[in-house]
Amino acid sequence: MxxxxxxxxxxxxxxxxxxxxxxxxxxxxxxxxxxxxxxxxxxxxxxxxxxxxxxxxxxxxxxxxxxxxxxxxQPLSPTREFAPPVTGTRSLGAAGNRLAGRVFFGLGSATVPDAQRLGEEVVRALRAAGVRGVVQRGWAGLSVTGDDMFTVGEVPHAALFPRMAAVVHHAGAGTTGATLRAGVPAVPVPIQFDEAFWAARLVSLGVAPAAVPLRGLTADALGAAVARAVTDPAHTERARKLADRLGGEDGVRPVLTAVDRL
Incomplete structure (x- = not known):
């Protein structure tokens, strides 16, 4: 449920x-x-x-x-390592080729007060970073135009994300997991609930160069983070290593064992 x-x-x-x-x-x-x-x-x-x-x-x-x-x-109770994440508290060569790649931008089920203004900021940011954009309409109703920009509706993360040079997302738990499994760098744009927690984890894991919270987001800040994500090979290498580790995990088995004990 x-x-x-x-x-x-x-x-x-x-x-x-x-x-x-x-x-x-x-x-x-x-x-x-x-x-x-x-x-x-x-x-x-x-x-x-x-x-x-x-x-x-x-x-x-x-x-x-x-x-x-x-x-x-996401963890709901505080631990020695983390505060409760739902509260939002914190506890050229190959690089040039990646600059010509596509970067996904999506906010999932989050809504925004001015979708048009945000869409314009996103376009300016992606162009400043030298990348093409795949922008998901989402619940915010985002829409972008231009030969280098493409607006999409619902799309399977597993099919799209591995084809991206980087994924800019709201850092919801499910999208964070899909990005990590895809093995590509991320730029988290946290908005609410547990998203600040996951954004901080992506940065600390080396997958993301920095978080760019939606509140106060500017084209300059987002563009700089995207450029770092797609040009710094350390982020790509770390993302691929984590994807390999996640690929070997069986997340269903512990739940199945617990259900069988009920």
């Missing part, structure tokens, strides 16, 4: 498939626009919840007499 953008829904489809392969009947509850992304079947005997629907989901489970368990995309 999850809500939000594709980045919030997609991780649970993979989890659902793994649980189904483990012998469970799985129903994914999310927005109707992701109907093609999920396959619902049968009735539920356990309710697994994203962080955005945690309190509501536990209440629904209790009302139906079902056990429930959180399978969150």
């Amino acid at each position: 999850t809500a939000g953008s594709r980045g919030d829904a997609a991780p649970y489809t993979g989890l659902g498939r793994g649980l189904a392969e483990g012998g469970h009947e799985v129903t994914v509850v999310t927005h109707a626009c992701f109907e093609g992304l999920v396959a619902a079947a049968g009735s539920a005997d356990v309710l697994l919840l994203s962080s955005s629907l945690g309190p509501l989901g536990h209440a629904v489970a209790e009302g139906h007499g079902l056990p429930s368990m959180g399978v969150y995309l």
Whole structure:
């Protein structure tokens, strides 16, 4: 049970498939626009919840007499290493070739007060960095024009991100994971909730040169960060190493084990 953008829904489809392969009947509850992304079947005997629907989901489970368990995309409780991320607190050659590449920009399910102005800032930033842009319309309703800019709607992250020179995104948990699995540099543009946490993690992991929070975003700041992301080989190397590590992880197995114990 999850809500939000594709980045919030997609991780649970993979989890659902793994649980189904483990012998469970799985129903994914999310927005109707992701109907093609999920396959619902049968009735539920356990309710697994994203962080955005945690309190509501536990209440629904209790009302139906079902056990429930959180399978969150971010830590919700403070630890020795991290503060609660949902609060937003902090705890030429090959390079030249990459400059001619494409950079994705998307904000997922976030909305903005002036989509036109933001779109214009994004175009100026990407052009200043010397890259072509793939800008996702998203819930913000962004739209860009020009031979070097392309506006897209819903698109599978796994298919698009590996083809990008870098991914500029809102640092939601699902999109952050998709970017890391793609093995490309990132420029996080955090807005709310846990996004400042994930933005800080991307920078500390060496995948991103800097975070550019949406509040106060300028074409100069975003353009400089994008240019660093696509020209500094250290970011690309680090992104590829992390993608290799993530590719060897089985995120479904611990959840399947926990469900089987319920």
